[in-house]
Amino acid sequence: xxxxxxEGQKELTGTIRVSGAKNATVALIPAAILTDExxxxxxxxxxxxxxALCDILEELNVTTKRASESIIIxxxxxVNKEISEEHSxxxxxxxxxxxxxxGKYKRAEMHFPGGCSIGARPIDLHLKGFEALGAKVxxxxxxxIVEAEELKGANIYLDFASVxxxxxxxxxxxxxTGTTIIDNAAKEPxxxxxxxxxxxxxxxxxxAGTSTIKIKxxxxxxxxxxxxxxxxxxxxxxxxxxxxxxxxxxxxxxIPEHLDSLISKLEEMGVELNIGRDYMxxxxxxxxxATNIKTAVYPGFPTDLQQPFTVLLTQSEGKxxxxxxxxxxxxxxxxxLNNLGADITVKNQTATIIGPRQLKGRTVVATDLRAGAAMxxxxxxxKGKTTITNVEHIxxxxxxxxxxxxxxxxxxxxxxx
Ligand code: UD1
Numbered sequence: 001x002x003x004x005x006x007e008g009q010k011e012l013t014g015t016i017r018v019s020g021a022k023n024a025t026v027a028l029i030p031a032a033i034l035t036d037e038x039x040x041x042x043x044x045x046x047x048x049x050x051x052a053l054c055d056i057l058e059e060l061n062v063t064t065k066r067a068s069e070s071i072i073i074x075x076x077x078x079v080n081k082e083i084s085e086e087h088s089x090x091x092x093x094x095x096x097x098x099x100x101x102x103g104k105y106k107r108a109e110m111h112f113p114g115g116c117s118i119g120a121r122p123i124d125l126h127l128k129g130f131e132a133l134g135a136k137v138x139x140x141x142x143x144x145i146v147e148a149e150e151l152k153g154a155n156i157y158l159d160f161a162s163v164x165x166x167x168x169x170x171x172x173x174x175x176x177t178g179t180t181i182i183d184n185a186a187k188e189p190x191x192x193x194x195x196x197x198x199x200x201x202x203x204x205x206x207x208a209g210t211s212t213i214k215i216k217x218x219x220x221x222x223x224x225x226x227x228x229x230x231x232x233x234x235x236x237x238x239x240x241x242x243x244x245x246x247x248x249x250x251x252x253x254x255i256p257e258h259l260d261s262l263i264s265k266l267e268e269m270g271v272e273l274n275i276g277r278d279y280m281x282x283x284x285x286x287x288x289x290a291t292n293i294k295t296a297v298y299p300g301f302p303t304d305l306q307q308p309f310t311v312l313l314t315q316s317e318g319k320x321x322x323x324x325x326x327x328x329x330x331x332x333x334x335x336x337l338n339n340l341g342a343d344i345t346v347k348n349q350t351a352t353i354i355g356p357r358q359l360k361g362r363t364v365v366a367t368d369l370r371a372g373a374a375m376x377x378x379x380x381x382x383k384g385k386t387t388i389t390n391v392e393h394i395x396x397x398x399x400x401x402x403x404x405x406x407x408x409x410x411x412x413x414x415x416x417x
Contacts, residue, residue, distance in 0.1 A: 001389060001390060001416070002392055003414075003415050004376065004394070005385060006361070006412050007384075007385055008359075008382040009245070009382070010411055011245060012242060012246045012249045012408045012409050014249070014407060014409065015251075015252050015408070016238045016251050016405075016408055017252045018230045018231055018234050018252065019045040019046075019069075019231055019399040019400075020043035020045045020228030021045075021190055021230060021231040021233075022231055023163070023190045024229055025044055025228050026049055026091065026093030026096065027167045027171075027194045028041050028194060029041070029050070029053040029054070030096035030097045030171070033057070033062060033075045033100050033101070033104060034103055034104050035075070035223060036076065036078075037222050038076075039073045039201070039226070040072050040223075041071050041073070041228060042226070042227050043228040043229075043230075044070060044228055045228075046069070052094070053093070053094070055087055056097060057073065059081075060075075060079060061077050062077075080105040082110065083097055084111075085143075088112070088113050089112075089114035092113050092115025093113070093164075094110065095110075095113040095123060098144070098172075099167070099171030100171045100172075102130060102171075103151070103175050103176070104175070106135075106147060106149070106150070107145070108146045109144070109145045111143050112142045117368060118327040118329050119326075119328045125158055125159065125162050125164075125165035126162075126165045126169070127144075127146070129156050129165055129169035130168075132155075133156075133173055134152045135151065151172065152176055152178055153176050153177065153180040154180055154181075155181045156182050156183065157183045157184055158184045159184070161184050161185060161211065163191065165186075167191060169182055170195065170205065170215060171198075174198055174221070175217055176215075177217050178216075179216050179217070182212070182213040183211065186297060186298070187210060187211060187297070189255070189258050189298070191208050191209065192208045195209075196208075196226070200224040201222055201224045202218055202220060202222050203218055229255065229258075230254050230255055232254070232259055232302070233305060233370075234398060235251055236259055236305040237305065237308050237370075237373045239251050239282050240305070240308045240309055240311070241376070242282035242283070243269075243282055243285075245284055245410075246282045248281050249281065249282050250279055251279060251282065252278070252279045254279060255278070256280060260299060261300055261301040262305060265293055269288045269291050269312070271284075271288070287316075287356075288317065288356070289316060290317055290318035293320075294322075294325060295324050297326070303324060303327055303330060305370070306330060307330065307333045307374035309322070310334070310344070311337065312377070314357050314378075315355055316353075316356060317355060319353070321352055322350065322351040323350045324350075325349070328349070330370075331346045334346055337378055339362055339364060340362055341357050341358055341359045342355075342357050343355070343357050359382035361383060363386075364386060364387070364389075365389050366389065366392075367390070367393070369394065369397045371393075372388065372391060376388065376394065
């Protein structure tokens with residue numbers, strides 16, 4: 001197991017460069033197999049989720065070449081076969097191979113994907129979308145076979161604006177005959193990035209970023225060159241850490257517009273921000289005002305920043321509330337924050353935080369990816385030494401987190417025990 005030790009209360013100053021977005025990359029890599037030619041994707045983060053997807057590509061006999069943040073994917077000799085349970089279980093996003101393989105071969109065979117235990121995480125909306133396009137889904141225990149004689153464009157209404165279902169249906173529909181319309185589609189920036197990639201390959205997708213996406217099926221997709229957008233969740237996590245311990249900490253290579261909901265909450269709390277075109281400078285204020293947040297689909301407050309943001313709320317004066325509306329099991333960080341000295345109670349998907357409370361270093365667990373980022377934020381703010389265990393979860397989604405923070409004055413040590 002890997003652990004991170006943090007000596008807290010160091011001032012963070014200097015520049016952190018944000019990497020390419022994990023949640024875009026994990027869809028772009030499976031999407032690349034839709035062409036028979038080579039796709040080049042740059043600004044790819046070096047995280048273990050990227051490695052796990054490359055393992056699946058290897059299993060399917062797809063060649064990958066990785067060099068300095070870019071990846072060249074060559075599916076010339078690709079074989080469509082069952083993706084092993086060992087590989088699909090490593091990450092949630094392995095399910096994008098379902099849509100991509102279905103779109104390319106009209107058949108996908110794989111197991112139920114793994115990922116963070118932040119809720120039940122059903123895939124019914126993905127499967128309903130595939131069925132609407134003409135696919136038949138058979139499911140034996142954990143294994144799914146999705147196949148179609150022909151994929152035909154359809155009108156699909158999503159009961160919930162699911163990120164995963166929106167992307168997976170786009171992947172399956174891009175080579176279908178006729179036109180597919182996804183209504184109540186998710187509007188996250190990562191969806192726009194995937195649609196742009198597919199269009200660069202010759203797809204005909206319009207409306208990505210709005211709640212209605214139209215996909216006119218095409219017969220062939222060709223090679224392309226594409227850049228992953230900056231990771232708004234990684235950026236937001238470091239901005240929150242800057243609000244806790246920063247002195248003009250610069251978070252570089254960001255798209256500020258993607259962070260509007262976080263920015264307005266930070267301003268409400270009295271955090272000093274200097275926002276440029278593609279960067280933000282953040283400093284710790286003298287005191288923080290209490291505030292309430294409610295997680296929501298984009299452009300609402302992202303559930304993925306809820307856990308790190310809760311750490312900041314432990315430092316604000318008075319009572320703050322956090323309502324989690326997306327995932328039913330996303331308060332696993334709370335007992336550990338309380339262990340460090342926070343005063344948080346959770347009832348009916350709402351956390352009530354009383355502050356300010358001085359956090360004191362102890363041993364805590366990274367129960368999932370973003371809870372892990374919350375533990376890092378707490379460790380930076382806490383007095384003394386914090387030890388975080390199970391940091392494999394953090395390394396799935398934060399490229400070089402230890403190096404990036406140490407470069408700006410933090411004191412983190414990554415150890416294997
Ligand atoms: C993606 C992100 C994740 C983020 C989430 C919400 C990736 C790889 N992960 O996850 O970091 O927390 O968006 O912003 O991009 N649902 C169903 N049926 C389905 C699909 C989803 O009921 O078939 C429900 C889920 O249980 C959840 C909600 O819809 O309550 C949101 O899920 P979704 O938007 O699909 O999240 P993911 O794509 O899994």
